[in-house]
Amino acid sequence: MVKFFKHNIRKVRYFTTIISVLLTVIAIAAIGIKGLNLGLDFTGxxxxxxxxxxxxxxxxxxxxxxxxxxxxxxxxxxxxxxxxxxxxxxxxxxxxxxxxxxxxxxxxxxxxxxxxxxxGAQVGQDLFEQGGLALMFSILSILGYLCFRFEWRLASGSLLALFHDVILVLGFFALTQMEFNLTVFAAILAILGYSLNDSIIIADRIRELLVAKQNKSVKWVNDQAVIATFSRTMVTSGTTLITVGALWVMGGSALAGFSTAMFIGVLSGTWSSISIGTVLPEWLNLKAKHYRAVEVDAAP
The missing domain is CATH 3.30.70.3220 (Alpha-Beta Plaits)
Known part of the structure; x- marks a missing residue:
């Protein structure tokens, strides 16, 4: 399995990107047509x-x-x-x-x-508005961090991967009409942090390789960055999924929404950082020169 992944990493990255695009379209359609089944936390x-x-x-x-x-x-x-x-x-x-x-x-x-x-319905409306503000604030903070840490082409892949993960979770809850309550919303905020961590590790490796291997193509750099971080990604995602799976099986109805959202988010966050997080910078024509030190003219 690992050998197949390493030898076909580029095909895997492109294939999972296509799957991500299709799932995102389905999720957006489900949200637009069916909407979310808001729980009593939001409706009263x-x-x-x-x-x-x-x-x-x-x-x-x-x-x-x-x-x-x-x-x-x-x-x-x-x-x-x-x-x-x-x-x-x-x-x-x-x-x-x-x-x-x-x-x-x-x-x-x-x-x-x-x-x-x-x-009361007013209390539920206040919770909904405050939750939306919390989500917006976290996304803006992440956006600011990515702009500071990476060149915009590389940062855009990590940012789009975040939106992809959240949209898939929301789309699943819209499609199945499972109750969307505060515990599910808390899971979405946790997914943002988890997906960002995975994307940053791969993006950091891409940046290092772009500086060290300036004669190599971006496609090769992305392949090697994913391969270099693959073992760590699988261990982290695997142990997280085992924990979330235990909550899913043994947590009962009280944690059903939280564990379901976390399971989908961790799973999609793993492949989106490998697919969208690396393919989008390629489409935006990321090159080694974008991380090359700028020469300063010392002439008076």
């Missing part, structure tokens, strides 16, 4: 804390409530055994909210509603 709704039999699991509660309350209902542990926090949307037609205790009474012998609270 009801939050009910209940005490049930200790033998009842979160999946059983969700199956019992979804027919009555719809797909938006979510169940998370309140920290104590048998105590659960249930989030669900308020009926849009203005009718009275469904009594969670009465719905669960036919399923559990011990049902005690500990508390009921409402997350």
């Amino acid at each position: 709704g009801m939050v009910t804390e209940v005490q049930l039999d200790k033998s009842v699991s979160s999946n059983q509660i969700v199956k019992q409530l979804q027919p009555e309350m719809g797909e938006s209902v979510s169940v998370t542990s309140a920290g104590e055994e048998g105590r659960w926090v249930i989030r669900y949307s308020i009926p849009e037609d203005g009718s009275e909210a469904i009594n969670v205790g009465s719905v669960l009474s036919s399923y559990s012998d011990q049902v005690e509603v500990v508390s009921n609270s409402i997350v």
